[in-house]
Amino acid sequence: MKGGSNALLTPLEVAEWLKVSEITVKNKYRTWGLRPQKVGRLLRFRERDIVAYLEDNYG
16 A cells, blocks of 8 residues: 555645645646545545555655
8 A cells, every 4th residue: 555644735836745836736637646525615535545646656
């Protein structure tokens, strides 16, 4: 099983983690293969999905 928790992260939190802008996250998450969790109209990302993306592409 891959690392990471089920914690939901905002696009800003993901951007800070990846050292990119929030706009980049919002524009590129589909290209990166990240599946957002919709909370109303808001995008949220599972921490485990970000960890898996990093391990698969940069690990």
